[in-house]
Amino acid sequence: MSATTDTPTLSFWFEFASTYSYPAAMRVEDAARAAGVRIEWRPFLLGPIFVAQGWNDSPFNVYPAKGRYMWRDLARVCEPLDLTLQHPSAFPRSGLVAARVAQIAIDEGWGPDFVRAVYAANFAEDREIGEVDVIAEIVASLERDPDAVLARATTAENKERLKRTGEEAGRLGIFGAPSFVVGEELFWGNDRLEDALAWAVRAR
Amino acid sequence: MSATTDTPTLSFWFEFASTYSYPAAMRVEDAARAAGVRIEWRPFLLGPIFVAQGWNDSPFNVYPAKGRYMWRDLARVCEPLDLTLQHPSAFPRSGLVAARVAQIAIDEGWGPDFVRAVYAANFAEDREIGEVDVIAEIVASLERDPDAVLARATTAENKERLKRTGEEAGRLGIFGAPSFVVGEELFWGNDRLEDALAWAVRAR
Secondary structure (H helix, E strand, C coil): CCCCCCCEEEEEEEECCCCCHHHHHHHHHHHHHHHCCEEEECCCCCCCHHCCCCCCCCCCHHCHHHHHHHHHHHHHHHHCCCCCCCCCCCCCCCCHHHHHHHHHHHCCCCCHHHHHHHHHHHHHCCCCCCCHHHHHHHHHCCCCCCHHHHHHHHCCHHHHHHHHHHHHHHHCCCCCCEEEEECEEECCCCHHHHHHHHHHHHCC | CCCCHEEEEEEEEECCCCCCEEEEEEHHHHHHHHHCCCEEEEEEECCHHHHHHCCCCCCHHCCHHHHHHHHHHHHHHHHHHHCCCCCCCCCCCCHHHEECCCCHHHHHCCCHHHHHHHHHHHHHHCCCCCCCHHHHHHHHCCCCHHHHHHHHHHHHHHHHHHHHHHHHHHHHCCCCEEEECCEEEEEECHHHHHHHHHHHHHHH
16 A cells, blocks of 8 residues: 555545634644644535525624624634634625635645635735635735636636535535545534544544 | 632533533533632523524524534534433423523522433433423432422523523523633633633633
């Protein structure tokens, strides 16, 4: 067996609009490295999953008490991680363009940097990550050619791939983000990252 | 100042129908004692809060993917705590009678034992805790007089007290259970108990 086969793997399912995906995305790589676990980065869209549950908006907007709590709790989560949190002036922002670009970036080996830059833009810098121009600026800041990347991101094939990922999320029982999957074992929420890593190590 | 004034206090808000309140109720006393924190036991009903959010059932039934995940996750949570978990044949069960009795039991100093016995009945023994007879059996098992206790539990004053508690929950921003409150700081979920205890110690 190759070393790759032996390495425990965690699939990290994230949505760029998702608040708790922000701390998860920022810390998953270091935490996985410390645990000796390989990460599979899986950008997906929550929108279709929420629509299937009857929500046309974030549940944090649909249920205001839950939303008020989440922003306070997220601040408590970010503080010990030294993560800046600026309440976004728009919430949720569309993660569609960013997710399509993330697929390309992951293929090309600059996925984690792109993912973290988009989360920082949304939740630390209050930038409109739903807009193509903002995503192009982020791509450029990573010294990639925005026009070429966006062209690859918007091919029919790449769009279709994101749809298939959404169907896969449904089959895995994913209903929120961040989610972590080890084999068929599902963990939901930033605060389950450690449990998921331990599961990956044990399941190897 | 008295010793009581100096002791940090955590309010533990729980609903007998709530699945994650089960591990929280079973471990809160030991965890609080270890942290040097006093617990205020606050039974309440989630039903009116859920109805206000448009749900006539547990959100774990309203949203099946979330429900399937919860039962699996709860098993993972209970296992290292050595807590038996038997998927209840009815869910959710009404916590109304149990909450009214819990108020009396807490006043009389046998609250924690009663609370744990009811949770064990619901989630480890699959007993119908919504029924008066089952609650009476639990009261008797704790060597209290069920008839006398149930008479005190069903006075107009005790019923009204539970309603006022529900209104207080709303004012505190509580939207689920278990919840922990330190001053005006709200923590939601069994997995936030340690954070809430640390907050209580710091806030003293």
